[in-house]
Amino acid sequence: MKTLVLMEHDGSALRSGNGAAIGFARELSDDVCGFLLGEDLDAMNCEAAKFAPVITVDDPALADPVADRWAQVIAEVARARGAERIVATSTTWAKDIVTRAAGLLGGAMASDVIGHEVIDGELRLRRPMFAGAVHATLTLEGLPQIITVCASAYEAPEPAATPFAIEPVAANVTELPGSTQLEEVEGKVGARPDVTEARIVVSGGRAFNTSQDFEQLVGGLADTLDAATGSSRALVDAGIVPNSLQVGQTGKVVAPELYLALGISGAVQHLAGMKNSRVIAAINQDPDAPIFEFSDFGLAGDVYEEVPRLIAELNGS
Numbered sequence: 347m348k349t350l351v352l353m354e355h356d357g358s359a360l361r362s363g364n365g366a367a368i369g370f371a372r373e374l375s376d377d378v379c380g381f382l383l384g385e386d387l388d389a390m391n392c393e394a395a396k397f398a399p400v401i402t403v404d405d406p407a408l409a410d411p412v413a414d415r416w417a418q419v420i421a422e423v424a425r426a427r428g429a430e431r432i433v434a435t436s437t438t439w440a441k442d443i444v445t446r447a448a449g450l451l452g453g454a455m456a457s458d459v460i461g462h463e464v465i466d467g468e469l470r471l472r473r474p475m476f477a478g479a480v481h482a483t484l485t486l487e488g489l490p491q492i493i494t495v496c497a498s499a500y501e502a503p504e505p506a507a508t509p510f511a512i513e514p515v516a517a518n519v520t521e522l523p524g525s526t527q528l529e530e531v532e533g534k535v536g537a538r539p540d541v542t543e544a545r546i547v548v549s550g551g552r553a554f555n556t557s558q559d560f561e562q563l564v565g566g567l568a569d570t571l572d573a574a575t576g577s578s579r580a581l582v583d584a585g586i587v588p589n590s591l592q593v594g595q596t597g598k599v600v601a602p603e604l605y606l607a608l609g610i611s612g613a614v615q616h617l618a619g620m621k622n623s624r625v626i627a628a629i630n631q632d633p634d635a636p637i638f639e640f641s642d643f644g645l646a647g648d649v650y651e652e653v654p655r656l657i658a659e660l661n662g663s
């Protein structure tokens with residue numbers, strides 16, 4: 347099945363999560379092509395071409411990732427190329443742009459896919475629903491299929507020894523909608539990776555009494571592990587951390603290889619944002635805390651004692 351993988355980028359580099367979308371697409375078809383759109387894409391095209399042939403629409407009119415414009419170009423190119431399946435990694439970008447492209451294309455969409463199987467030629471997709479309380483199995487009727495996959499659910503393929511071809515394609519950028527203009531993008535402060543992209547996330551909850559404690563313990567452990575920091579909503583509501591760190595139903599949804607929950611009780615709204623992590627480890631002074639039910643590893647203890655000990659051990663001191 348002819349498949350386009352939408353490659354997300356931040357204007358200067360590809361997002362690491364794209365690997366999951368390519369990995370998923372390749373499991374289902376040999377006819378997979380990466381698709382980039384934006385401006386000044388040369389370096390990113392070359393990066394993408396390590397994993398699949400690339401088609402690219404490079405135009406100043408697409409400098410900002412504004413949903414109505416990008417979705418129109420995605421739909422136009424997908425139609426022109428006869429794409430039967432369009433795949434992206436499940437991110438805020440995808441929720442904004444890919445869903446709109448799906449609407450324009452009129453196909454069948456499944457989002458946040460965490461697994462699949464093919465039975466008698468029929469593709470069955472598994473995705474969490476109701477804040478992760480249940481898993482649904484979906485089949486898609488009609489074409490094209492538009493599918494977003496969770497970053498932790500699929501492995502990125504190994505880069506090819508010889509890069510694939512890069513093909514610039516034309517799109518009608520003169521009649522794009524202009525009702526939305528991007529005014530400003532607020533940059534992330536700090537050198538830590540973004541919570542949605544990191545392989546390891548260290549998250550803190552109400553156990554931490556001040557911003558300084560959070561930075562020293564949660565931030566300290568994150569830096570030791572080259573990880574991102576996250577938090578429960580309790581700390582955001584208390585003004586201890588910015589809301590960009592909040593993980594959960596009304597925060598960010600993450601699925602890293604390792605999620606460390608420090609002093610977090612495991613409320614259903616927090617679990618909705620992290621329970622698809624590959625490995626979950628928790629430290630909580632309450633041995634009956636619900637988070638332990640969802641953890642692969644648990645330590646009953648005080649974060650103010652256990653986290654400094656962990657940092658010291660990891661640093662070999």
Ligand SMILES: Cc1cc2nc3c(=O)[nH]c(=O)nc-3n(C[C@H](O)[C@H](O)[C@H](O)COP(=O)(O)OP(=O)(O)OC[C@H]3O[C@@H](n4cnc5c(N)ncnc54)[C@H](O)[C@@H]3O)c2cc1C
Binds near residue numbers: 552596613614616
């Ligand atoms: C509509 C709605 C949406 C929501 N969205 C979100 C969301 O997106 N994300 C989110 O996180 N929450 C969300 N919430 C809030 C959620 O219900 C919980 O209140 C919140 O997750 C609790 O955060 P917490 O686990 O840090 O705090 P608590 O539930 O208070 O738990 C603190 C934990 O820390 C442990 N502890 C305390 N001191 C120590 C110590 N010194 N050492 C070790 N352990 C210690 C305690 O035993 C306890 O288990 C939402 C709620 C609503 C109603």
